[in-house]
Amino acid sequence: MLTRRHVLASALAAPAVLRMGTGTAHAATTLKISHQFPGGSIDKGDFRDRLCRMFAAEIAKRSGGELAAEVYPNSSLIKTNAQFSAMRKGALDLSLYPMPYAGGELPETNIGLMPGLVTTYDQGMRWKKEPVGKALSDFLADKGILLISWVWQAGGVASRSRAIVAPEDAKGMKVRGGSREMDMVLQTAGAAVLSVPSNELYAAMQTGACDAGITSSTSLISFRLEEIAKSLTSGAGASYWFMLEPLMMSKAIFDKLPKNQQDVILAVGGELEAFGRKGAQDDDAEVAKIYEKAGAKVAALDGAVVAKWRDIARDTAWKDYGAKTATAANLLKLASDVTA
Template sequence: MKTNSQFSAMRKGALDLSLVPLSYSGGEVPEVNIGLMPGLVTTYEQGYSWKNAEVGKELARILAEKGIVVLSWIWQAGGVASRGKPIVEPEDVRGMKVRGGSREMDLILKAAGAAVVTLPSNEIHAAMQTGAMDAALTSSTSLISFRLEEVSKALTTGRGGAYWFMFEPLMMSKAIFDRLPKEQQAILMAVGGELEGFARASAQADDAAVAAAYQKTGAKVVDLNAAIVKKWQAIARTTAWTDYREKNANCAKLLALAEKTL
């Protein structure tokens, strides 16, 4: 089943479970774009706190209404691969052709003076190789799997904190879940919770592995500090966050609850 069809299929009960970035379904359910909202989650600790915080409970309620049950809360940090200089401060993207990977990130990049390039992640390598694109934001795992170190001279990692975190939960069709005996439902939720520690450790291992992979090719590897993350966050507040808040009442409420975790 194609990636972007899975969320809808789960809602209809045509697919039982899926591990997929929640924001991929933002066109169908605007609220889920909060799962890739730049600057809203800046550390793994904060991201994983959502599950038991008001924002997590509200997001789970909205997803249940849409026919989805979250079994495992999983977050993954991302970074920036660049053909030239490292992308650290917002002003570093001025005049560059950059792939943000989401509407929200594109809004921030435009505000910072970049020319936004829109294309699927599996086309990043070719675009950077030809010079059609100067830099790209994506998850640590994708920065490795698409071998972007072959066409990059610099990498900004997410290992010390980031303004790019993706919510990629293990989800289940509520229609299928509701048909199960209570005992089996409890087992699924318990095992889903147990998997979160493994998921977090694996994502953080990728954050370290991507740095090693780029260093091996001689690329310049840099990390972000809290002060720099706040600069990106400040742009996000007046662009992406505002855009999301104005979508509907649910989005406004989710954003307000998420800000409480900052």
């Protein structure tokens, strides 16, 4: 298994390894990894960026320099919403990508943010080895996408005004939910909805176009929403909002690689899932401290409140999603079988 010391050692070795492609018998295959989140280093910053950098360093080390990878944060290589389609076409190698952002292209991917369907990390992480994980992986592979690292993140709400804890609190507010299904739940609760990627949430809240945003704890931190928020609802103890945000790879690119390199990618991806979970849970705890320090009032969710949101979701979003396609109906059934 990967340890932090192991990965840091790999990172230190990586610059020398990455140069092996110039003037040696074989050139390295350099993979491009794009994501929308702030860039940092392998040791500091948004854990999603760090995961990508750890992945790059480790595949370079384990492949003996046959593989290399470059990380492009802040959607600097490809715009946020275009990354999924680019991977499907083989125009982008990898992305750490919020799965429901692909919902406009493949509505089935909205299973990755179905309100109230996943309420704990244990439940979400079990998907990978349960029938729902195989069904989702098979569906995506058929559409040209491979799941390399399964990453789940709990979410909370940052608000410019009053806190949104229970569904009735959302009435009359303009809220960013993060998926079509979350938007349906918010609208049923009486809110107006806004559809923007999380990296555009700061500007939307700053201008007043959006009153509140629901997003992962990590994004609540990385996009500095505490600077404009007066209230935070934390999802650290319980949440109706869990986002599947995996490291994905273009199947067309993966299939062109020799088996030994494919094996390295899959092994490293699987091992980094523990780091992803710890990063998400650490940020669930950290976000409340950051917002309190900035002067925001912090509220928490509990099981009873989560159940209220889930009840609305089951009658609206779940029904709507399940009626989309036979695949969606099957995914919803299989996911419902994985209990909290």
